[in-house]
Amino acid sequence: MDHDRRPPDATQAPRDPRSTRRAMLARLGLAAGLAYAAPLLAGMGVARASDGSGPSFSAPSFSRASVSGPAPRRAAPAARPEMVVLLPPGTGTAALQAAGYAVLAETQNITLSRRAARLRLPPGRSPAEARAEITRLLPGSLASLNTLYRPDALTCEGDDCQAHRMIGWTPADQSATPRIGMIDTGVNPDHPSLRGQSLRVEQVALSGRDAAGRQHGTAVAALLIGNVQGRAPGLLPRARLIAVEAFHSRADGAAADAFSLLAALDVLIAAQVQVINMSFSGPPNPVLRQIVIRAHEAGIGLVAAAGNGGPGAAPAFPAAWPEVIAVTAVDADNQPYRQGARGDHVALAAPGVNLWTAASIEGGRLRSGTSYAAPFVTAALALGMTRGGLSAAEARGQLARCARDLGAEGRDPVFGHGLLTGAGECTGAAPQVFSVSGE
Numbered sequence: 001m002d003h004d005r006r007p008p009d010a011t012q013a014p015r016d017p018r019s020t021r022r023a024m025l026a027r028l029g030l031a032a033g034l035a036y037a038a039p040l041l042a043g044m045g046v047a048r049a050s051d052g053s054g055p056s057f058s059a060p061s062f063s064r065a066s067v068s069g070p071a072p073r074r075a076a077p078a079a080r081p082e083m084v085v086l087l088p089p090g091t092g093t094a095a096l097q098a099a100g101y102a103v104l105a106e107t108q109n110i111t112l113s114r115r116a117a118r119l120r121l122p123p124g125r126s127p128a129e130a131r132a133e134i135t136r137l138l139p140g141s142l143a144s145l146n147t148l149y150r151p152d153a154l155t156c157e158g159d160d161c162q163a164h165r166m167i168g169w170t171p172a173d174q175s176a177t178p179r180i181g182m183i184d185t186g187v188n189p190d191h192p193s194l195r196g197q198s199l200r201v202e203q204v205a206l207s208g209r210d211a212a213g214r215q216h217g218t219a220v221a222a223l224l225i226g227n228v229q230g231r232a233p234g235l236l237p238r239a240r241l242i243a244v245e246a247f248h249s250r251a252d253g254a255a256a257d258a259f260s261l262l263a264a265l266d267v268l269i270a271a272q273v274q275v276i277n278m279s280f281s282g283p284p285n286p287v288l289r290q291i292v293i294r295a296h297e298a299g300i301g302l303v304a305a306a307g308n309g310g311p312g313a314a315p316a317f318p319a320a321w322p323e324v325i326a327v328t329a330v331d332a333d334n335q336p337y338r339q340g341a342r343g344d345h346v347a348l349a350a351p352g353v354n355l356w357t358a359a360s361i362e363g364g365r366l367r368s369g370t371s372y373a374a375p376f377v378t379a380a381l382a383l384g385m386t387r388g389g390l391s392a393a394e395a396r397g398q399l400a401r402c403a404r405d406l407g408a409e410g411r412d413p414v415f416g417h418g419l420l421t422g423a424g425e426c427t428g429a430a431p432q433v434f435s436v437s438g439e
Helices: 017-027 094-098 127-137 162-168 215-224 258-270 286-297 370-386 392-403
Strands: 082-086 104-110 114-120 142-145 146-149 154-156 180-184 201-202 240-244 249-252 253-257 275-277 301-305 323-329 346-351 354-359 364-368
Touching: 017 323, 082 127, 082 258, 082 286, 094 104, 094 127, 114 258, 127 142, 142 286, 162 346, 162 370, 180 215, 180 258, 180 370, 215 240, 215 354, 215 364, 215 370, 240 258, 249 370, 253 258, 258 286, 258 346, 275 370, 286 301, 301 370, 301 392, 346 370, 346 392
Parallel strands: 180 240, 180 275, 201 240, 275 301, 301 323, 323 346
Antiparallel strands: 082 114, 082 142, 104 114, 146 253, 154 364, 249 253, 354 364
């Protein structure tokens, strides 16, 4: 993942090389020879961005709770759990504060017509106990653990891949001007790939927390709208992109919690974007689900990375919700990304291995991950809605129908319907309509 590397603590005594190596492996998510074990959704329910930035050997990202053996000494103590709450209309947080809950942030969500609050639990209170207590104190509220979501990426080495050619994307496709939204880490509008492009950057309030770095968000934005003079032009360089920065910096990497994602989706729904790209993944959250449903009902196309948990991982969200198109990654030979999540919810495959993408300041890096496959589907969905005049449901159905079958015949849990194809690769047939009850 795109984590800043920090120097070791100078106050630590020298360690035995073997223990140092074990600690290093633990930080990279490798323990006891289980190099590619699936990450656990444990503790705070950490979800990861679906890219593969990080070490070049494409090791999976793990939450610290999933790593066996001693944790690195520099790890910060576990913070008290937090809750995200949708308050009943006309109700404040006074009753919660009186019960010992600390209100860390509060905001009005226009889409849901309710206020949302981010709470720290009182000492000794479990999330389950807190949920029951909040429901009792504020009837009609909806409370959930304030789960975390992370980008899914790893840095790679090798030659540039011909991703546009793989899916039949043409210069004519690059001329479309849809209105696209994305939720991610920071984006550097001064990167040469993004300079002069139609890019609006918004940031949700992080309540005093430091904003995450710009590596992941800049790379995803460049894949979508990077200018044509760059080494790897964006899929839709003339599109209008609204990028909402919702991730904060933590000791274990960049993360966005459900509270911030709730606000970010509210911004993009109000901006009336056609499609929203979500190159991150995490656990299910009933509060976040409410606004995802609203976005779907508003006719917005929703695309998310399937996640980099590996073949045995549990479904990751928001991708696994039926309103969202779950995207996995394949390499230049149409082989599945070995860390890509699998399951019946996977809808489409797209290039996502050894992609040349923008770095945070200038130049670029080769990266892998489902984070980088998602923008291909976002662009194709936006193209169908803009040029084809299709609804989000119709455009989604057309992408499924036109996909090039890979793996087992028909839809399968590895590739979904198959490899995404560009508009020029699929013509002449009436679009089908997608329903959230099935495809």
